[in-house]
Amino acid sequence: MRRLPIFFVLDVSESMAGEPHAQLQRAMESIVEQLRQDPSALETVHISVIAFAGQVGTVVPMVDLMSFYPPRLPLGGGTALGEALDELMTRIEVDVKKTTPNQRGDWEPVIYLLTDGRPTDRTDAAIKRWRQHYASRAHLIAVTLGGAADTQVLKQLTDDVVSLDNGTGEDLSRFARWVSASVAAQSQALDVGKNAPGISLSKASDVGISLVKDSDAAPIDDQVVVFTGRCHRHKKPYLLKYNAVPMPGNFGASAAQGIYGLEGVYPLGEEYFEWSSESSSKASVSSDQLEGVPPCPHCGAVTTFALCSCGKLMCCNGPGQQTCPWCDANVAFGQGSGGAGFDVGRGQG
Numbered sequence: 001m002r003r004l005p006i007f008f009v010l011d012v013s014e015s016m017a018g019e020p021h022a023q024l025q026r027a028m029e030s031i032v033e034q035l036r037q038d039p040s041a042l043e044t045v046h047i048s049v050i051a052f053a054g055q056v057g058t059v060v061p062m063v064d065l066m067s068f069y070p071p072r073l074p075l076g077g078g079t080a081l082g083e084a085l086d087e088l089m090t091r092i093e094v095d096v097k098k099t100t101p102n103q104r105g106d107w108e109p110v111i112y113l114l115t116d117g118r119p120t121d122r123t124d125a126a127i128k129r130w131r132q133h134y135a136s137r138a139h140l141i142a143v144t145l146g147g148a149a150d151t152q153v154l155k156q157l158t159d160d161v162v163s164l165d166n167g168t169g170e171d172l173s174r175f176a177r178w179v180s181a182s183v184a185a186q187s188q189a190l191d192v193g194k195n196a197p198g199i200s201l202s203k204a205s206d207v208g209i210s211l212v213k214d215s216d217a218a219p220i221d222d223q224v225v226v227f228t229g230r231c232h233r234h235k236k237p238y239l240l241k242y243n244a245v246p247m248p249g250n251f252g253a254s255a256a257q258g259i260y261g262l263e264g265v266y267p268l269g270e271e272y273f274e275w276s277s278e279s280s281s282k283a284s285v286s287s288d289q290l291e292g293v294p295p296c297p298h299c300g301a302v303t304t305f306a307l308c309s310c311g312k313l314m315c316c317n318g319p320g321q322q323t324c325p326w327c328d329a330n331v332a333f334g335q336g337s338g339g340a341g342f343d344v345g346r347g348q349g
C-alpha cells in the first residue's frame, strides 16, 4: 500500500495564545476524527505534525491515522519559519519513501503550513532549498491566519497561499472541514487507481477560504503585542496579549505609536521558554500605549504589570516589598508603581 503523507507545519508563536491556539488544537483533533471515517483515508493517510515558534520540533513523527494521537501543541516566542522548513525537509527525507527499482514509494506528500505572523529567523536559504529540491515533488499549501502573516515570503514557497481571516472565530473549524474533505477526496481518487490528482483548492472559497493573490498587500505588522511575566508568589509564567486598536484618521502612523487593548492574560507552562528563541525582544512599546492590566491568573494579585529593574514583569498586589520571581532581587513597589509610564520589553510574535 502506497501511503499518502500529510505534514502539518503549525505556527505556535505567542500571537496564537488564547483562542487561536485552542482552536488549532481542536482543528487537529477534528481533522483526524473526520478522516478516520473515510475508508480510503484510513488505508493511505499518514500524518506528521511539526510545530514552530522560536524553536522548532516534530511533535508527531509520521504515523497512520489509527495510531495518530493529537498532540498537546506547545506555545513559544518567535516565528522560526526558516528552521521549520529545514525540519520539514529533513522529515520528508526520513519519512517519505522514494520510488526505486525495487519499491513503489509513497504518494507525493501534502503539506499544510499554517502561520499567523512574520518569520523572525532567516528564511532565504531554506526557501531556496525548498524550491530547488522539494517544490516539484511535494504539494505545499500555505494557510494564513489573521491579517499579519507575511504572504510575500509564503508566495516564494508556493502558489497556493490561502487565507483564513474573516475573524469570526470559526476560521479553524472551517479549515479542519476543508482539509479533511480535500484529503479524503485525494485518498479516494488514489484508491480507485487514478494518478495523483493533487489537492484541489477549487472548493476552498465555498468554505470561506480565499486564495491570496500576488497583488495582495504587504503584511500588516504590530497587530499583536505580548508580554511574559511571572507570578511573584508561585513563580509560574503568564502571557499578556494586546491587540492594536484601529484608529481612524491615524493611517500611516507607526503601529508602534498606536494603542493596544488587552485581549487577555493566559497562564503559561515552563515549556513556553523551551519553544522560544534565545534572542530577547528588541522592539518595545511604552506602557501608556496599553489599555487594560489584568489580575494575575495564578494568584489573583491586582496587577500583572509590575516591572523589576531586571527588566522582567511580575504580578503585584499593591505597595510593599516582594521578591522578583525572575532574578530573586528584593523589589519595593511604592504607590503608583506598576502603573503607567515605563517601557517594557516586547515579545516578537
Ligand SMILES: [Zn+2]
Binding pocket: 230, 231, 232, 233, 234, 296, 297, 298, 299, 300, 301, 315, 316
Ligand atoms: Zn501572581
Ligand SMILES: [Zn+2]
Binding pocket: 308, 309, 310, 311, 312, 324, 325, 326, 327, 328, 329
Ligand atoms: Zn528581577
